[in-house]
Amino acid sequence: MNVLVIGRGGREHAIVWALRKSPKVGRIYCAPGNAGIAQMAECVPIGEKAFDELGRFAREREIGLVVVGPEDPLLAGAVDYFSSIGIPVFGPTKAASEIEGSKSFAKGLMAKYGIPTAAYASFDDHGEALAYLRGRKAPVVVKADGLAAGKGVTVARTMEEAEAALKAAMLDRVFGDAGSRVVIEEFLEGQEMSVLSFVDGETVLPMVPAQDHKPVFDGDQGPNTGGMGTYSPVPHIPDAVVEKAVDTIIRPAARAMVKEGRPFRGVLFTGLMITPEGEPKVIEFNCRFGDPETQVVLPRLKTDLLDIMLATVEGRLADVRPEWSEEAAVCVVLASGGYPGPYKKGLLIRGLDRVEQSIVFHAGTVFSADGAMVTDGGRLLGVTATGRDLAEARAKAYADVEKIEYEGKHYRTDIGLKALKALDA
Ligand code: AMP
């Protein structure tokens, strides 16, 4: 079967890499892809939201499955479009993607169905939001309602910071329309964990959990990014807590979406805070594979990914039992100097040919006119290694990180250390 993957990041590279292993997959195309994906799939220069063009291409190349990676095209109706022209497509509809596209929709759903999450209020009016905020205490969390590339959330340590975040979103409109509505949320303390699940309406198949590192600097310092690295498993969070999250959060959320007339099919990403009492609570839902969670989850998947995706699309997940490797995986993200602020592009990347023990998932790379691989984004590469345990996977990934060179190279040196320290203690 020929497959078309839509997207251009590390997540899509990991999806292409996993699909490549399936004997049932024929040609793989990626629109638009990146310089790394081009080494294992045919990249086609069509934008993620150019649906008519994508549809024509899919017909021409006899695509049997379209896989939509990012939230943007999902929220723009990619799945509704491909369904309407009769091409099987993996991902939630536009209506179901609202679980990520509108934080107030997601919070309302959780309130209605008793799904544990931080207490919150949402506002369209800056004056009302400010009055409410002044009745709260720091730390407090201010979130733009809509999509803001992972940057719309401020965990404010002081009231000044919280008021500034509110002003930036609602008055200065730094996130555009995404910030015309805000959610003000109770600050949750604890350990974060991401659980991605295959969902086909009622059936939920959780994948192995992962932990992301959002802040740009070691020790969780500095502004939030799309994610600076991940690891899986998360050994210091007991299996019973993960099971509790599935039973009290993820399955109820899938059932709630069916009841609301927005059945979810695809990957539901649940960002959790595990409180010091061991209670899982929702930080956010996303309507897609996580990035860079996918880069450590899919390398542990032993079952054919195409089979699971087709079962999801066809509503047969109840018959699927995915198998996972016992190995650990660590992904270290190499970013451009300055990210998540302004950064240079077009800088030569050297040393990828010397990488020995890792898979390098590309996120922001392109080939320049003269065929050299150059930087083209904030997050550039996800150096991913597996090993008997996290310590081994970490050692391998960081050994390869050292070999890659470009001007302004930035990465965190502490990916996975939280788990190792917790295990020691
Ligand atoms: P989000 O985009 O909603 O995942 O938020 C980005 C990051 O902000 C999360 O990964 C958390 O680290 C943090 N965060 C979001 N909501 C809360 C909350 N209610 N309490 C504490 N931290 C939060």
Ligand code: GLY
């Ligand atoms: N790593 C967080 C996300 O994909 O949203």
